[in-house]
Amino acid sequence: MSAVAVKTLLEKSRPGASGALVTDNDFGEPGVDHYFEPSQLRTTPVGLPELTESEIVRHFTALSKQSHGVDNGAYPLGSCTMKYNPKRNDVLAGMSGFRDAHPHQPPETLTGLWELYFHLQQHLCEITGMSSASLVPAAGAHGELAGLLMIRAYFEHINQHRPTLLITDSAHGTNASSAAMAGFQCWLVPTDPNGLLDIQMLDTMLDESVAGLMMTNPSTLGLFEENIQEIASKVHACGGLLYYDGANMNALMGIARPGDMGFDVIHVNTHKTFSTPHGGGGPGAGPVAANHLLEPFLPGPVVVRSGNTFMPDPDRSLSIGRIKSHHGHVAVLVRAYAYILTLGARGLRQVSENAVLNANYVQARLADLFPPVFNRLCMHETLLSGSRLETETAYFAKKLIDHILHPPTMLGAGCVYFPGNLKAAMLIEPTETESLDSLDEMIEVFRQVFSESSGSAEP
Numbered sequence: 486m487s488a489v490a491v492k493t494l495l496e497k498s499r500p501g502a503s504g505a506l507v508t509d510n511d512f513g514e515p516g517v518d519h520y521f522e523p524s525q526l527r528t529t530p531v532g533l534p535e536l537t538e539s540e541i542v543r544h545f546t547a548l549s550k551q552s553h554g555v556d557n558g559a560y561p562l563g564s565c566t567m568k569y570n571p572k573r574n575d576v577l578a579g580m581s582g583f584r585d586a587h588p589h590q591p592p593e594t595l596t597g598l599w600e601l602y603f604h605l606q607q608h609l610c611e612i613t614g615m616s617s618a619s620l621v622p623a624a625g626a627h628g629e630l631a632g633l634l635m636i637r638a639y640f641e642h643i644n645q646h647r648p649t650l651l652i653t654d655s656a657h658g659t660n661a662s663s664a665a666m667a668g669f670q671c672w673l674v675p676t677d678p679n680g681l682l683d684i685q686m687l688d689t690m691l692d693e694s695v696a697g698l699m700m701t702n703p704s705t706l707g708l709f710e711e712n713i714q715e716i717a718s719k720v721h722a723c724g725g726l727l728y729y730d731g732a733n734m735n736a737l738m739g740i741a742r743p744g745d746m747g748f749d750v751i752h753v754n755t756h757k758t759f760s761t762p763h764g765g766g767g768p769g770a771g772p773v774a775a776n777h778l779l780e781p782f783l784p785g786p787v788v789v790r791s792g793n794t795f796m797p798d799p800d801r802s803l804s805i806g807r808i809k810s811h812h813g814h815v816a817v818l819v820r821a822y823a824y825i826l827t828l829g830a831r832g833l834r835q836v837s838e839n840a841v842l843n844a845n846y847v848q849a850r851l852a853d854l855f856p857p858v859f860n861r862l863c864m865h866e867t868l869l870s871g872s873r874l875e876t877e878t879a880y881f882a883k884k885l886i887d888h889i890l891h892p893p894t895m896l897g898a899g900c901v902y903f904p905g906n907l908k909a910a911m912l913i914e915p916t917e918t919e920s921l922d923s924l925d926e927m928i929e930v931f932r933q934v935f936s937e938s939s940g941s942a943e944p
């Protein structure tokens with residue numbers, strides 16, 4: 486596929502062309518005008534494009550062939566984990582027992598679903614190092630909101646007034662919005678020149694008004710916080726709690742657990758790490774998991790086991806309540822369960838090892854043209870500078886589309902805020918599902934487009 490310019494519907498419009506096959510009838514019925522007051526009728530044309538039905542169908546079919554997805558090319562969009570998701574899990578999610586369950590079915594008739602929920606809760610707790618989980622939040626940001634409402638409910642419960650929440654400035658953009666929605670005042674903790682949280686600044690910001698610190702780790706710069714335990718103990722020492730944005734679990738599974746680092750609550754993105762395709766507005770799920778302290782505040786349903794029976798826990802007086810109708814996004818959760826069982830503990834660890842290896846491979850092989858903004862090993866994604874380009878980085882990135890490669894995420898200058906100087910940088914997340922051959926192809930395209938964009942022969 487190469488980019489073919491498709492005219493817009495307005496450009497294709499021809500006066501008089503119509504999609505309706507029947508324009509008039511001769512049954513003597515009054516026209517539509519009959520039913521309205523004259524003052525309700527337009528006197529000027531609407532200005533809509535005029536085309537036949539087949540022209541419209543062909544227009545949208547042509548557009549659909551121009552769209553890019555992981556099924557027709559690599560999609561190294563940093564922070565988004567656009568990896569390949571096994572089709573088999575779609576088939577499992579479509580099994581009639583899951584697909585045809587009615588949202589209003591009495592809970593006691595859904596025992597199979599509760600059993601799956603229970604085991605998925607357990608697996609996510611094992612992966613994150615937490616003690617209990619609720620699967621219902623509908624997306625990552627929704628999981629953040631749930632977790633922050635839990636922190637708020639906890640301090641209300643123990644009668645402490647803590648209105649402030651600290652957020653790292655390398656966090657995902659949703660963090661600050663979720664905190665504001667949960668009623669907190671947010672302060673940004675700056676990043677130091679190495680891309681890590683500035684601990685001295687943190688020291689000056691911690692006091693008794695602080696409910697907690699919300700961190701994305703690995704951060705949106707692709708870096709793991711080296712001082713994570715020190716940071717955690719400082720926040721706890723002043724009575725605050727720690728929220729872990731776990732949307733980037735792709736880098737950590739089987740290697741490190743937020744619970745062990747001292748975090749109190751976390752969400753994960755099933756539609757990044759656990760095999761639901763994402764993008765295009767499809768449903769996701771952002772399960773939220775907590776340690777013993779915050780567990781009572783989890784939103785319902787939390788499924789518990791009694792003998793061989795699995796049912797939503799009826800006894801949750803401290804819960805923040807329901808934050809999603811019915812049972813959450815069932816099909817997404819079935820896919821996550823199937824993914825975890827298919828890979829097992831060793832397989833999940835390998836996913837993360839390969840995700841990190843692939844990102845570092847790309848970083849190393851492109852370093853001469855696109856120097857890493859932080860010159861150190863990265864996690865599952867790498868931030869590469871466009872400073873050696875003669876064109877705008879955005880222009881370079883868009884040009885990749887001609888080679889069936891999705892542009893990376895742009896950070897910096899006029900795009901997303903990021904601490905620093907230079908031209909925009911690119912956040913590249915190749916993901917573990919790209920083979921060595923496909924990584925080499927991707928790198929080749931970057932090098933070729935670099936030399937085209939720079940006007941010189943071979944860089």
Ligand SMILES: *Cc1c(COP(=O)(O)O)cnc(C)c1O
Binds near residue numbers: 564565657701
């Ligand atoms: C994607 C992402 C989110 C938001 O997840 P949504 O499902 O899009 O709401 C939050 N934090 C991080 C670090 C992310 O990468």
